Amino acid sequence: MKTWQCVVCGFIYDEAKGIPEDGIPAATRWEDIPADWSCPDCGVAKADFEMVETGETVA
């Protein structure tokens, strides 16, 4: 499981946790999130996210 960070606002998407309140269950891999998804904090597009480290989930 990896974590991804929004380059604009710093929001972190953690694959292990998902975003259940946004309809993305825990353990959803980044590549399985729809392309039209956007950052819940700032609205940046999925394509503009970046991966944080290559390591395991931070939690």
Next chain:
Amino acid sequence: MEPAIDADPIVIVGSGLAGYTLARELRKLDARVQLTILSRDEGSFYSKPMLSNALASAKTAAQIASASAEQMATQLNARIVTAAEVEAIDTTRRILHTGGKTIRYAKLVLALGADPIALPLEGDAAHEVMQINDLAAYARFREAILGKKTVALLGAGLIGCEFANDLLAAGYGVHLIDPAARPLGRLLPEAAAEQVQRALEAAGVRWHLGTTARAVSRVASELRVDLADGSALAADVVLAAIGLRSRTLLAQRAGLKTNRGIVTDRMLQTSAAHVYALGDCAEVDGQILPYVMPIMQAARALAKTLAGAPTPVVYSAMPVVVKTPAIPVVVCLPPAVSGAWKVRRDACGIEARFEDESGKLMGYALVGAAAERKQALTKLLLPVLA
């Protein structure tokens, strides 16, 4: 000089979040149009919201900058001119003047940003009060607090509270001074603001509410801040986060219509043909919204317009997340309509709903674990600018 023609570039003045986001969105729609970006500083791309929560994670200015001007130029297939101050715009001939040179434009976008508001302060160290409005200022602040213990913050709004929390998490003592009776007073109803105040106090904030800083003086290695209520406090560094004022001077001198910001319509067009404004400098249909989400939405609309498909900006309901880990806060400001806050307190914190006279939800504020209800509540809201 020949008059400008449409083969001239689209010129964006400003390399902040607004300018670079527009460039990125425009490139998704048009890979070929010529694009020039003028930057006052070194033109690196960075996440501005991160500046107020980067200390605790020990991020340096260099680490926050995710791409240099050169990398951005390659990524965006754009010409990026750094250290370029635009002195004047001639909207009739479609040229701008910078550093003794002229640049022609087919379309011009002003993404100038905003200046931090400075408090008029007395005292021999008033000039030492710091502000953080860009990456270079953040770097200076990091250097100033190195090995120091206490920071006095002027302003308990969104940015002030975020910095306070970040400084506490990094081990600093924090004084927070604000003329209002509560922190986040302009964003939150009383009960919610009180909860934030108590949580930040428990985390270590020393509050000085209902008063303002009057003077800042140097006493040996420390700064002394005198408050209007007669009290005084000592700090190593004083940081002001009072608020922002749109940069309008360049537009004003060029004869564009300005008010609190550069006045634009829903197309982000200013009073001059071929000139647009975006981000913290723009007053769009009467509103200045200096947050990330409105910038993203406006940049997407303007990118379409510049790519040949005129598109008015639509603002959906836009929640603002206050990055205070000690006490999560999300607020979706209600528009200026008559109504009332309905506050519910439970084990998860506070859920405040702003309802208009017919009982329709117009905005909300969530404090504590209740902040998780953000998505659910946002879905119930109508767009701000439909």
